[in-house]
Amino acid sequence: MRNIKLIIEYDGTNYHGWQIQKNAVTIQEHVEKALRQLLGVQTGVTGCSRTDVGVHAYGQVAHFFTDSTIPGEKFSYALNNLLPRDIVVQKSEEVPEDFHSRYSSKGKKYRYLICNSAHQSALMRNRACHVRPELDFEQMRKAAAHFVGEHDFAAFQATGGQVRSTVREIYSMNVSRKEDKLIELEVSGNGFLYNMIRIIAGTLIYVGMGKLRESDIPGIIGGLDRTNAGKTAPAQGLYLMEIYY
Amino acid sequence: MRNIKLIIEYDGTNYHGWQIQKNAVTIQEHVEKALRQLLGVQTGVTGCSRTDVGVHAYGQVAHFFTDSTIPGEKFSYALNNLLPRDIVVQKSEEVPEDFHSRYSSKGKKYRYLICNSAHQSALMRNRACHVRPELDFEQMRKAAAHFVGEHDFAAFQATGGQVRSTVREIYSMNVSRKEDKLIELEVSGNGFLYNMIRIIAGTLIYVGMGKLRESDIPGIIGGLDRTNAGKTAPAQGLYLMEIYY
CATH class of the missing domain: 3.30.70.660 (Pseudouridine synthase I, catalytic domain, C-terminal subdomain)
Structure with a gap:
């Protein structure tokens, strides 16, 4: 499986934070929904920071595993076509399999x-x-x-x-x-x-x-x-x- | 009649520009509505610049005439309590009767x-x-x-x-x-x-x-x-x- 790293900017105003939860719309949920639309399979995304309700990000980092053959740097363009305008993938790239958005962070x-x-x-x-x-x-x-x-x-x-x-x-x-x-x-x-x-x-x-x-x-x-x-x-x-x- | 000058900041995203028009929500309309609520009488406001749909302002200037006894500098606080959060009167003051937001501008x-x-x-x-x-x-x-x-x-x-x-x-x-x-x-x-x-x-x-x-x-x-x-x-x-x- 390939490991893809995303750098995500968002306006947190309209979201209940990053992490998926019941009965509230979150950024992670939108990113996973866009990935499912793009790849045709449910794909879990792991974010580094569980930003709270209303908090913004210029540089949230997340990663996911896929066997898709889409080049790493193209995911940003493909996902941005599917995401709401207040969530934007600013960069995507393939990274080594052991990269973890949270545990690898310094x-x-x-x-x-x-x-x-x-x-x-x-x-x-x-x-x-x-x-x-x-x-x-x-x-x-x-x-x-x-x-x-x-x-x-x-x-x-x-x-x-x-x-x-x-x-x-x-x-x-x-x-x-x-x-x-x-x-x-x-x-x-x-x-x-x-x-x-x-x-x-x-x-x-x-x-x-x-x-x-x-x-x-x-x-x-x-x-x-x-x-x-x-x-x-x-x-x-x-x-x-x-x-x- | 007293002449009151307003300096108005707004996020133009949700408005069809400054000037009142039929079938579309404008900033001037909100300011006049807030003034009517505050003063109890219909009060026309003259703005300097007819900003277009989606244009923002940090320093739109408008003026209106009133016989209210509210001190000039207090109008900002009173109006901001009645205005939506994306329209804010940053300053209000009483000015000479011949001040005109548009014709006096240099x-x-x-x-x-x-x-x-x-x-x-x-x-x-x-x-x-x-x-x-x-x-x-x-x-x-x-x-x-x-x-x-x-x-x-x-x-x-x-x-x-x-x-x-x-x-x-x-x-x-x-x-x-x-x-x-x-x-x-x-x-x-x-x-x-x-x-x-x-x-x-x-x-x-x-x-x-x-x-x-x-x-x-x-x-x-x-x-x-x-x-x-x-x-x-x-x-x-x-x-x-x-x-x-």
């Missing part, structure tokens, strides 16, 4: 967008978290620096996460100003706990609002207690940018 | 976005024009420079435009690369003919594809013949950014 990059203005943006209404009070951008930048490195991020995990270890390494974390009153958080690391980026974003928003100080961050990380961190920021601001292999 | 700035990649972007599907062949960015930049200044732009006017003079001044025109394979065209000028930006964008795309040379542009402008210019690029890539007063 890290990920996420983006979180905040629209900091008196009114939410009409164009970014499903693409950014709206925060009305003016955020102290410099304090947010300083706070972000404390997250970089290897830490036990137990304080930044939603209940329901089931992992052996809560130690993760954050390679980089940058907060920058974009046009149209947007603040962008970009984080890359070797792995992330359940809702970790959204809790980090919510904590940085608290710092920006003055509800927490940037100097509180090391203690919040060290305390290993979820209740010390900020609120979980909404899903609509989150983007899975890239998965490293 | 110029406008537009943006046109092109997604230059093998596949359209899922996230930008209604926000950028998709062009598959790789565009020659440097040629497009050179071509753009020829448009700056005062010219007769008769070659860049769609049929149906009814203006006395087709002479306009373009103050600046910049082509730049953005992330995610986007090419951005930003144009400001004292006024624009019907579909002028979209025809300029289509002409620059032809230059980028090698169907026209950058050195052809002065002759196309000088020829005053619409058929020499490129195709009208699709509405979804166009944004009304700002109106100058």
Whole structure:
């Protein structure tokens, strides 16, 4: 069997996340449906990241096995003809049989967008978290620096996460100003706990609002207690940018 | 009567443009409906630019007269509670009685976005024009420079435009690369003919594809013949950014 890797972009607004579930439309379901139409047989697709309801992706990665003779790079074109316009396979290629979208991954990059203005943006209404009070951008930048490195991020995990270890390494974390009153958080690391980026974003928003100080961050990380961190920021601001292999 | 100026952002995807018309939902209609709900009387709103179906705006300007005592800057909050989420009043203020959103305007700035990649972007599907062949960015930049200044732009006017003079001044025109394979065209000028930006964008795309040379542009402008210019690029890539007063 040939192993095909897909890089998938999607607008998560209209979906109940990546993973197939009953009574809700998901991205995985659409990709498998398109593959069944294309190949004539039910073909399971394994995605790297189980993005939540409303979360977007520029670089979700999935793989599937097939005995089809379609050249690897042609699957993107064939599938995009069958997929809704808010799910696009940006790249497809044949990979070695032992490649696994989840187990082979070495890290990920996420983006979180905040629209900091008196009114939410009409164009970014499903693409950014709206925060009305003016955020102290410099304090947010300083706070972000404390997250970089290897830490036990137990304080930044939603209940329901089931992992052996809560130690993760954050390679980089940058907060920058974009046009149209947007603040962008970009984080890359070797792995992330359940809702970790959204809790980090919510904590940085608290710092920006003055509800927490940037100097509180090391203690919040060290305390290993979820209740010390900020609120979980909404899903609509989150983007899975890239998965490293 | 007090004169209130509104700066309005909208996602044009779901609307038949700004101006009220029969049998189609428009942005002006929603704003007037929200005003009627708020003020209890039918209140006509005059917009500066009659944006077409699918065109977006960060900075449409409109004005209306009222004898309401609501402070000018509070209208934005009150109207946003009544408007759909894809239409947002970003600012409201009381202005002198002789201010007119259209007749007082001194110029406008537009943006046109092109997604230059093998596949359209899922996230930008209604926000950028998709062009598959790789565009020659440097040629497009050179071509753009020829448009700056005062010219007769008769070659860049769609049929149906009814203006006395087709002479306009373009103050600046910049082509730049953005992330995610986007090419951005930003144009400001004292006024624009019907579909002028979209025809300029289509002409620059032809230059980028090698169907026209950058050195052809002065002759196309000088020829005053619409058929020499490129195709009208699709509405979804166009944004009304700002109106100058």
